[in-house]
Amino acid sequence: MRRVAIVGIGHSKFGVRTDVNMCELAFEAVKPALEDAGVTQADIPFVSVGTVGVWYEEPLPAVAIAEYCGLSGAGLVRCEAACASGSAAVNTAYTAIASGQVDLAMAIGAEKMTEVDTLTAVELIGRAGSYLWEFENFGMTFPAYYALHAVAHMHKYGTTEEDLALVSVKNHKYGAMNPLAHFQREITVEDVFSSHVIAWPLKLYDCCPISDGAAAVVLASEEKVKELGIDTPVWIEAIGYSSGTANLSKRKDYVSLEATVKASRIAYKKAGISPGDVDVATVHDCFTIAEILAYEDLGFCKKGEGGKMIREGETEIGGRIPVNIDGGLKAKGHPIGATGVSMVVELTKQLREEVKPASRQAPMKNYVALAHNVGGTGHYCYVTILRR
Amino acid sequence: MSEMPTLQSRPLNITYNIPINKTLKFWEGLKEGKVYAMKCKKCGKIYFPPSSDCPSCLASDMEWIELSGEGEIETFTHVIVRPASFQDERPYTVAIARMKEGVRVLAWLVGVKKKDIKVGLKVKLEAEVTPEGKVRYIFTPANI
Numbered sequence: 001m002r003r004v005a006i007v008g009i010g011h012s013k014f015g016v017r018t019d020v021n022m023c024e025l026a027f028e029a030v031k032p033a034l035e036d037a038g039v040t041q042a043d044i045p046f047v048s049v050g051t052v053g054v055w056y057e058e059p060l061p062a063v064a065i066a067e068y069c070g071l072s073g074a075g076l077v078r079c080e081a082a083c084a085s086g087s088a089a090v091n092t093a094y095t096a097i098a099s100g101q102v103d104l105a106m107a108i109g110a111e112k113m114t115e116v117d118t119l120t121a122v123e124l125i126g127r128a129g130s131y132l133w134e135f136e137n138f139g140m141t142f143p144a145y146y147a148l149h150a151v152a153h154m155h156k157y158g159t160t161e162e163d164l165a166l167v168s169v170k171n172h173k174y175g176a177m178n179p180l181a182h183f184q185r186e187i188t189v190e191d192v193f194s195s196h197v198i199a200w201p202l203k204l205y206d207c208c209p210i211s212d213g214a215a216a217v218v219l220a221s222e223e224k225v226k227e228l229g230i231d232t233p234v235w236i237e238a239i240g241y242s243s244g245t246a247n248l249s250k251r252k253d254y255v256s257l258e259a260t261v262k263a264s265r266i267a268y269k270k271a272g273i274s275p276g277d278v279d280v281a282t283v284h285d286c287f288t289i290a291e292i293l294a295y296e297d298l299g300f301c302k303k304g305e306g307g308k309m310i311r312e313g314e315t316e317i318g319g320r321i322p323v324n325i326d327g328g329l330k331a332k333g334h335p336i337g338a339t340g341v342s343m344v345v346e347l348t349k350q351l352r353e354e355v356k357p358a359s360r361q362a363p364m365k366n367y368v369a370l371a372h373n374v375g376g377t378g379h380y381c382y383v384t385i386l387r388r
Numbered sequence: 389m390s391e392m393p394t395l396q397s398r399p400l401n402i403t404y405n406i407p408i409n410k411t412l413k414f415w416e417g418l419k420e421g422k423v424y425a426m427k428c429k430k431c432g433k434i435y436f437p438p439s440s441d442c443p444s445c446l447a448s449d450m451e452w453i454e455l456s457g458e459g460e461i462e463t464f465t466h467v468i469v470r471p472a473s474f475q476d477e478r479p480y481t482v483a484i485a486r487m488k489e490g491v492r493v494l495a496w497l498v499g500v501k502k503k504d505i506k507v508g509l510k511v512k513l514e515a516e517v518t519p520e521g522k523v524r525y526i527f528t529p530a531n532i
Contacts (some may be wrong), residue, residue: 021460039423057397115394123471132406134494137524138482139467139474147465148484155463155507200466247437249484249492254463 005233008037008218014333017362018211023068032138033216046075046105050089051337056112086340087382103224109341110214130246141201146277146287152254163307164288165192175331182333211333215341218349240267244378257378260297267383275299280362282343343371351388410440418515418523434492459485
């Protein structure tokens, strides 16, 4: 396998983007990614597009986006891994280069979720567990799936609703510093507690928003990095992946996402690092409990100590491992197909030490960053390790 | 930005006809007040939801077994914000219970006050025909 680097990044503003359609939104990420890499569309032989769709009108979005962005003619694939579709797209583009098929490739993540009303979006996401056995008769929603994990975690480890709220407070704090974030305002624990219950014990401010957004990366082989004269390539050291059962009732327990444990161990082994080597991480905080599960399942702390980790500020800038200092899914927003690519864009900026404002820059010791992207409720998981 | 001009697409209403040929006994069983699981005759594994093929040993020689209905809550939630097609329902409680046979079942829990619902609560799994004629299965507390 050949080494693969990130040489270009682009990111749209996340939020309720009724000012643009799907293709126009993707363009906002594709153009800066090409410019950042110093290449044109004609240089890109392969494009992967991570998107889930159904909430916007185009049934073949990869084709529509490629045409709009002048990428038609390149090899093209749409990747679906639910909320980890963006990571699946990065992995697909990575593999095309690592295997020697191409020297340059682009991964685009894009999602347009606000063209349908909120309860229809809740319905479409809820159907994505196991339709026949968990939705048809029981109307499961995604907040409800994660609430099942929250109740089990609180019961077994004594995690509190306040611990959950602190995740939201932290991520809103950093979202307020990120001009591309869906929400750019700080909140308090009291704000979380007074927001209405969505699926007990999760309240509105425990849940990420339904967002529109796009992100894109240009990937290159080592040879191409030299040819383009890229001075700060960020290398994809490893991508680990795993999956879990469709039916939540078939999982081993509800205090962990086994797919995260497996994917991260594969990634750590491939990259030859341990969790303690990570300088900065983005983890899949679709709901506040998910960030606490991620701390534990990624090995950032012992099982059951995720609540303590957030309480003691270990995942703030200045803490042991800064996590989601772009606002996370909670405040940056979660356009589901875009999220995995967005994580890689953010971590590339962190590793290049070019984050603005500089107060949102994580200090670098090892120049190692980790992106953790879950699809569904642990249905899919990708862990990507980057190094400068 | 919510005031932006939009063009409304043509509506698209889709209903799927989901085959239940291989699990018919399960759906018929609910009408008779029984909840069935499937057991692999070759390796002995029990499946709920019922599975007509064994993902463990890949055999397709399965038999139906009736679940005892005895279970214990492992986790639960109260769903307040409901999907579009559940707007006619009042907020509902969903629980996952581990059954005596070892399989887990996800279903609504009814007939118990919210304050009395706890992890570890003993429940009974029962088949039910709704007033609208839909067949389903629900949990009720075991000791009431």
